[in-house]
Amino acid sequence: MTTEAGLPEVSLRQLEIFAAMMRGATTVEAADRLHISQPAVSAALRQLETQLGLTLFERTGRRLQPTAEAKSLFDEIRPIFGLMQGFSQHARDMKLGMAGRLKVISTPPLGYSVAPVALRRFLDNRPNVSVAFDVRRLEQVREAVQSGQADIGLAIDHDRQDAVNVDVLQRAHMVALVPRESPLAKKPHLTALDLQDEPLVGLELASNLGQLVRKAYEQAGAIYSPRIEVRYCATATALAAQHLGVTVVDPYSATTQVSDALVCKPFLPACEVNAxxxxxxxxxxxxxxHSFMSDLRAAFAESEVLRQSWVIDKGLSAVAGPRPE
Known part of the structure; x- marks a missing residue:
């Protein structure tokens, strides 16, 4: 510890040993409290008295009684140990994921469905935690995580990434949203051929999901000709809810708008998407x-999004038969 010229150089360890003696009465008790040897306590106290030029303890029988000077100095250093305890508590909370700031970024499908559920779980019992949360396009999510602007990114993606770690949270399939009063709503599943004569709210072809749906239409021999083209699945579901057309979107976006007006059906050919x-x-x-990732997985396991995806997968399995092992 650096001190001004002429002042005794006292370490935090010496103050810690001095405080332990003030709280106890013997060097043995202080040693037990600090998990060090009794001779180490005695040596540290002698050194401290020498450096200060003061007598801090007087021996009375087998006990050491603090002098008036020791009591006065102890009152001066009490706040230091409060700060040290607060420091240790904060460090422990950070280690356990109970304190600090987390930066989360997501694409709209997960950002408006599962992510809020996970964030609620995460923040409910963590009053000392704050979160920076943003919703952006896929490329921006990847770049934010790669550059360190975000701690974690959430997305619907099916490409292998070399720039960031990618962990699959759930595998699901694109779904069709149709009006509840439509004859299509009575079908157990819907194909691209079923939808090709309906006004379609489609995803822009520059997007990964837009390309996925277009290929499914081509595979089925159907014509992919959106009446309205949008960038985001959330936009497509909102327009479908206003009866502007049927749409094919990811199941996470679908659950934000499924209501009395719309029904969600398995879509064929199957278009797998990964959260x-x-x-x-x-x-x-x-x-x-680590804590947020745990709450995120729990949110997937418990949310309506996952249950809806299970129903969709079950419907696809009934059509396509069991998957090969």
């Missing part, structure tokens, strides 16, 4: 990130 999380390569996970 994934991105993390930065080569960077250890903080306790805070």
């Amino acid at each position: 994934v999380m991105y993390t930065r390569r080569g960077v250890p996970y903080s306790g805070l990130l």
